[in-house]
Amino acid sequence: MRNRLVILVLVIPVLVIACKRNRYSVNVSSINAGINIERFEKELFETDPADIEKNIPVWSRMYGDFFPLFGYVINAGEVGSPEFGDMVLSFCTDRQNNMVYADVERAFPSLDGLRSDLEDAFRHYLYYFPEKIVPKIYSCVTGFNTSLIIGDSVVGISLDRYLGRDTEYYPQLGIYNYIALRMAPEYIVSDVMYGWGSTEWDFDNTGYSSENVLTRMIHEGKLRFLQRCVLPDLNDTIIFGFTGDQMKFCRNNESQMWTYLMENDLLFSSDRFVVQKLIGEGPFTSYFTNESPARAATWIGFRIVESYMKNSDASLEELMVDTDIQGMLNGAKYAP
Numbered sequence: 113m114r115n116r117l118v119i120l121v122l123v124i125p126v127l128v129i130a131c132k133r134n135r136y137s138v139n140v141s142s143i144n145a146g147i148n149i150e151r152f153e154k155e156l157f158e159t160d161p162a163d164i165e166k167n168i169p170v171w172s173r174m175y176g177d178f179f180p181l182f183g184y185v186i187n188a189g190e191v192g193s194p195e196f197g198d199m200v201l202s203f204c205t206d207r208q209n210n211m212v213y214a215d216v217e218r219a220f221p222s223l224d225g226l227r228s229d230l231e232d233a234f235r236h237y238l239y240y241f242p243e244k245i246v247p248k249i250y251s252c253v254t255g256f257n258t259s260l261i262i263g264d265s266v267v268g269i270s271l272d273r274y275l276g277r278d279t280e281y282y283p284q285l286g287i288y289n290y291i292a293l294r295m296a297p298e299y300i301v302s303d304v305m306y307g308w309g310s311t312e313w314d315f316d317n318t319g320y321s322s323e324n325v326l327t328r329m330i331h332e333g334k335l336r337f338l339q340r341c342v343l344p345d346l347n348d349t350i351i352f353g354f355t356g357d358q359m360k361f362c363r364n365n366e367s368q369m370w371t372y373l374m375e376n377d378l379l380f381s382s383d384r385f386v387v388q389k390l391i392g393e394g395p396f397t398s399y400f401t402n403e404s405p406a407r408a409a410t411w412i413g414f415r416i417v418e419s420y421m422k423n424s425d426a427s428l429e430e431l432m433v434d435t436d437i438q439g440m441l442n443g444a445k446y447a448p
Contacts, residue, residue, distance in 0.1 A: 136341055136344035138236065138239055143235040145234035145235045147227055147230045147231040147246070147249060149223045149227050149230070149251055150175070150251070152250045152268070153213060153251055153252050153271065155171070156252075161204070161205050164197060164200055165197040165201070177263045177264065177265060178248070178250045178266040178268055179191065181261045181263050181268065183196060185258050185261055185268075186200070186203050186254055186257060187257075188200050203255065206255075209253065209255055212253060212255070212272050215279070216253055216271045216272055219276070226269075226301070230249060230301055233301055233304070233342050233343055234246050234342075236341065236343070237305070237342045241428075247262075247265050247266050247267045247308065248265060248267070249267050249268075249269065250266065250267070250268045252269070252270055252271070253270065253271060253272045254268075256281065259273040259295075260303060260304065260307045262311050267307070274296060274300050275296075276297065277289075277292050277296050279295075288395070290395050291393065293355070298350060299353070302351055302353075305339050305343060306336075309339070312432075313338075313433070315328070320435050321435065322437075323382055324379070324380050324381055325378055325381050325386060325387055327437050328387050328409075328413075329391070329416070330413050330416060330440060332407075332409075332410040333410060333412070333413025333418075334417050334431060336410060336411075337428075338428065338432065339351050340414075352405070352410065353405075354411075358404065359405075361404055361408075362411040365400070365404070366415060367448040369400060369409075369412055370412055370448050372400070373409070390407075390408070390409035391407055393406055393407070397409065415446065415448065416441060417444070419445065420441075420444035424443055
């Protein structure tokens with residue numbers, strides 16, 4: 113009996129610590145997402161310029177739905193248009209673009225680690241959404257036009273938008289420092305999962321009955337909760353795109369931010385300017401303090417969703433299509 117008591121005393125705390133360590137951990141060992149990354153930037157920039165025109169139909173077949181989307185992003189127009197080949201040729205022979213490509217090759221000599229991380233993320237995705245498709249993944253260089261190219265079944269990752277916050281290009285392009293901080297390799301997987309989720313569950317097509325601050329907060333909270341579920345080991349600073357100090361601000365001031373939103377009647381405001389100030393990009397959230405991050409309200413939205421899921425038997429799949437914002441708020445019993 114004495115030995116049993118000792119065992120219980122030793123084992124139970126370990127179990128409690130393990131549970132607290134990661135509440136989002138699930139077993140995905142039997143799931144295969146089949147992720148591969150096709151390096152289109154190599155194909156494009158290492159092709160003899162004299163062969164670009166004749167390769168257009170070949171690339172259309174090889175790269176499927178991704179190729180016309182890429183054409184639009186680099187402003188080449190439609191694949192079948194007479195000027196398309198000339199525009200692609202101009203893009204891949206541009207001196208600046210070739211310099212950027214060389215920097216991309218130095219920064220990303222291999223994408224094996226990225227492929228492995230995406231495989232793990234999409235294995236988690238399939239755990240929660242077994243009937244969903246997994247997109248084909250391509251890497252590319254877009255002349256800094258976009259970070260991600262997302263279609264119905266494809267994701268293109270523009271590696272020139274992830275060269276690292278210290279690259280010389282971003283200040284030259286007038287990209288604000290608070291945005292450039294997130295243009296680093298460690299943000300790629302998080303951005304892909306957020307981008308894929310935000311197209312699968314697009315705000316405008318979800319069917320919410322109203323568009324106001326609370327609805328936007330909870331919708332963004334659902335997307336961040338999705339990220340947390342499919343990226344259970346990723347740091348919150350990467351998930352939310354906050355610095356360490358900004359993350360600390362949100363955790364320390366969660367109650368005060370929520371109280372401010374309620375006392376100033378902001379939760380049900382449908383003013384787009386107000387929504388943008390609370391949900392959109394910026395150096396900070398002006399309704400709070402300069403120490404707050406921009407999009408601080410998305411943290412509150414996430415915490416509401418997290419509380420709702422803790423108190424609910426809803427699946428992640430059910431959560432993502434749920435449009436009953438008031439019901440979720442009531443069910444969350446949110447009291448920061």
